[in-house]
Amino acid sequence: MHKNYRNELKYYINHIDHIKLLDRMKGIFVEDTHSKDRGYLVRSLYFDNKSNNSYYHKIAGVSDRQKYRIRIYDLNPSPIKLEIKSKRQTYIHKQSVTIAQDQARRLIEGDYRFLAQHDHRTARLVLAKFSQDSFHPAVIIDYFRQAYVYPESGLRVTFDRCLGKNETSFSHFFQSGLDLNPVIDSKRIIMEIKFSQPIPLWIKKILQVGSFESCAISKYTLSRYIEG
Numbered sequence: 001m002h003k004n005y006r007n008e009l010k011y012y013i014n015h016i017d018h019i020k021l022l023d024r025m026k027g028i029f030v031e032d033t034h035s036k037d038r039g040y041l042v043r044s045l046y047f048d049n050k051s052n053n054s055y056y057h058k059i060a061g062v063s064d065r066q067k068y069r070i071r072i073y074d075l076n077p078s079p080i081k082l083e084i085k086s087k088r089q090t091y092i093h094k095q096s097v098t099i100a101q102d103q104a105r106r107l108i109e110g111d112y113r114f115l116a117q118h119d120h121r122t123a124r125l126v127l128a129k130f131s132q133d134s135f136h137p138a139v140i141i142d143y144f145r146q147a148y149v150y151p152e153s154g155l156r157v158t159f160d161r162c163l164g165k166n167e168t169s170f171s172h173f174f175q176s177g178l179d180l181n182p183v184i185d186s187k188r189i190i191m192e193i194k195f196s197q198p199i200p201l202w203i204k205k206i207l208q209v210g211s212f213e214s215c216a217i218s219k220y221t222l223s224r225y226i227e228g
Contacts, residue, residue: 005091009193011212018159018189024206025148029157032147034073039146039159044071045108045173046220047130048138055138058221063089067220068126068135070104075176077101084122092194097122101174108137108170137170139223142180143190153197157207160190165223183223190217 013021034040047068048054057065064087071081082104083096097120099107106114115127129135143163149156164180172178184190193199193207204210 005088005093006194006196007090008092009209009214010217011191012188012215012217013159013191013212014187015189017208017212018191021191021207024208025157028206029148029150032149035146035148039144041074042071042143042145042160043073043075043173044069044141045170046138046141047107047135049133049135051133052138052224052226055221055224055226058218063087066129068129070099070107070173072174075174077174080104082107082122082126084125095122095125099123104173105171108173110134110136138167139220140166140170140173140178141183141219141223142166142178143219150203153195155197155199155203156194158192158194160192160219162186163190163219163222167223167225183219190219
């Protein structure tokens with residue numbers, strides 16, 4: 001596996017499983033500094049082209065595909081991450097660059113010319129892609145996340161709940177009180193295990209990997225509604 005790539009396992013679990021796993025992980029996994037016990041809000045705005053390729057490539061299981069998004073945490077306008085999330089076979093690669101709030105607003109409005117003045121590789125890749133095939137805001141996605149790390153290998157475990165979406169109010173991306181529609185049942189939590197090295201068997205047992213059914217969960221495709 002390339003050092004810049006990682007693998008991901010995703011599961012739906014319930015609240016009881018969540019509590020049990022947190023108890024088993026104590027003393028072994030370290031809570032992410034952003035979690036603050038209760039977790040933190042992740043808000044992302046995804047872009048897609050006029051053919052909705054990011055959506056349809058995921059639905060079709062295309063092995064090499066990309067998603068483009070801007071992301072903030074706890075509604076804080078700094079940092080704002082402009083990201084490309086790529087899938088190569090079974091591996092995930094994420095590239096990101098920090099942009100300013102006014103630049104994020106320009107992206108949402110369809111003006112990405114400022115990226116030409118940015119010397120970061122990710123900015124240049126986004127500019128090339130967006131210029132080649134007009135991209136537009138597709139959906140805003142919110143959820144609360146708890147994140148934990150196993151320091152020895154950097155293995156990361158996240159628990160995401162209260163997944164909601166908004167497909168129209170893109171100009172309100174930075175505002176609180178955004179009108180959101182639920183995406184999954186409130187009893188469900190998404191657990192993700194992210195790793196770049198093989199997971200030791202004893203860690204798998206702690207995380208009860210064999211007890212849950214692995215799912216190809218995509219918050220983006222779950223949150224889109226495309227007629228036809």
